[in-house]
C-alpha cells in the first residue's frame with residue numbers, strides 16, 4: 084500500500100492506494116464515529132458494498148444506494164440523501180463513506196458538507212476517474228443549466244483507493260478516467276505524458292495503471308495544496324473542461340462520459356493554443372492517441388452557438404467573458420480570456436476537423 088498526505092486548510096488527510104483496501108476500510112478509520120452511512124450507486128453497491136460493510140465493525144452502520152450514473156448528481160438525490168441521513172439518525176459525530184466513482188464522491192461529499200452544516204466523510208473511489216474527484220474537496224451537484232453549479236470545497240478525512248475494484252470497469256470508464264490522467268500529465272511533465280501516449284488502454288497492466296494513478300494523484304495533490312479554492316493555479320485542473328462541461332450539459336447529463344467530454348475539450352484547448360501562441364503542440368499526437376483508444380471524437384447534436392451559450396455559465400468566467408485554460412507547452416499552462424466571436428470561429432473550424 085502506498086500512502087500520500089494532502090494538507091488542506093482545515094486538516095491534513097491521507098490517500099491510501101493499494102490492493103484489497105476495501106477489506107480494510109474499518110481499520111483505516113482514525114476517529115470514533117457515532118454512526119456511519121455508506122453511500123454508493125446500484126452498480127458499485129452490487130459489486131463492493133458487502134466488502135466495505137464487512138470491514139467495519141460498528142453497531143450503527145447504514146447504507147443507501149442511488150441509481151448509477153451522472154443523472155443522480157442532482158438536487159433531488161441530494162435532498163433524498165439528507166432524508167436518509169435523518170432517518171438513520173446521523174448526528175454531528177457521524178461519518179459518510181462515499182463508495183463509488185466521481186458521481187458518488189461529489190454527491191455524497193456535498194451531502195456531508197451540508198448535513199447539520201458539515202460532518203466528516205471519506206472517499207472510497209472505484210473508478211480510474213475518481214483518482215481526480217476523490218482528492219481536493221470539490222463536491223457538488225449539477226443544475227440543468229450547468230455542471231457542478233451547486234457545491235462547495237470540502238476536503239474528505241481520507242481517501243481509500245482499492246485498485247482491485249478497477250478491474251470491473253468497462254472500456255468506456257477506463258477511457259474516461261485516462262482522459263483526466265492525460266490532463267494531469269499536461270500539467271505535470273513531459274515524461275508522464277510520453278508514457279501515457281506510449282500505451283494502449285486495452286493492454287494496460289495493473290502495475291502500469293497503479294503507477295499512472297499515483298502520478299496523477301501527485302499532480303492533483305500538489306495543486307490543491309497550493310491553491311485549495313481555485314484562486315489561481317487550480318484552474319489548470321480545468322484544462323478541457325470549459326468545452327467538456329458544455330458538451331455534457333448540452334447532450335444531457337450521462338449521455339457522454341465526463342472524461343470523454345474532457346478529452347474533446349482538451350483537444351480543443353490544444354487547437355486554440357497552437358494558434359494563440361503560434362507554437363507547435365502535441366495536438367496531432369493527442370488526436371491519434373484518442374483515436375487509437377476509441378474515444379468518441381464528436382460533439383453530438385449541437386451547434387457552436389449552443390455550446391458557447393453553455394460556456395458562458397462556466398465557473399471560471401469573469402463577467403460574461405469566457406476564460407479558457409490553454410498551454411504554451413507541457414507543464415506551462417495559462418488562463419486566457421477568449422472573445423466570444425473568436426471562440427465561435429475556433430469552435431466551428433475545430434468541429435469541422437472532427438467530422
Ligand SMILES: NC(=O)c1ccc[n+]([C@@H]2O[C@H](COP(=O)([O-])OP(=O)(O)OC[C@H]3O[C@@H](n4cnc5c(N)ncnc54)[C@H](O)[C@@H]3O)[C@@H](O)[C@H]2O)c1
Nearest residue numbers: 126151152184185186209210212215216221248251252341
Ligand atoms: N470533484 C472533483 O474534483 C471531480 C474531478 C473529476 C470529475 N468529477 C466528477 O466526477 C463525475 C464522473 O465520475 P466517474 O467517471 O467516476 O463517474 P461515475 O461515478 O458515474 O462512474 C461511472 C460508471 O461506472 C460505474 N462504476 C463505478 N465503479 C465501478 C467499478 N469498480 N466497476 C464497475 N463499474 C463501476 C458506475 O456505476 C457508473 O455507472 C462527474 O460528475 C464529474 O463532474 C469531479
Ligand SMILES: O=C(O)C(=O)C[C@@H](O)[C@H](O)[C@H](O)COP(=O)(O)O
Nearest residue numbers: 215219221230231317320321324398
Ligand atoms: O479539482 C479541480 O479543480 C478540477 O477542476 C478537477 C476537474 O477534473 C473536475 O471535473 C472538477 O469537478 C471541475 O470543477 P468545476 O469547478 O469546473 O466544476
Ligand SMILES: [Zn+2]
Nearest residue numbers: 263324341345
Ligand atoms: Zn474533470
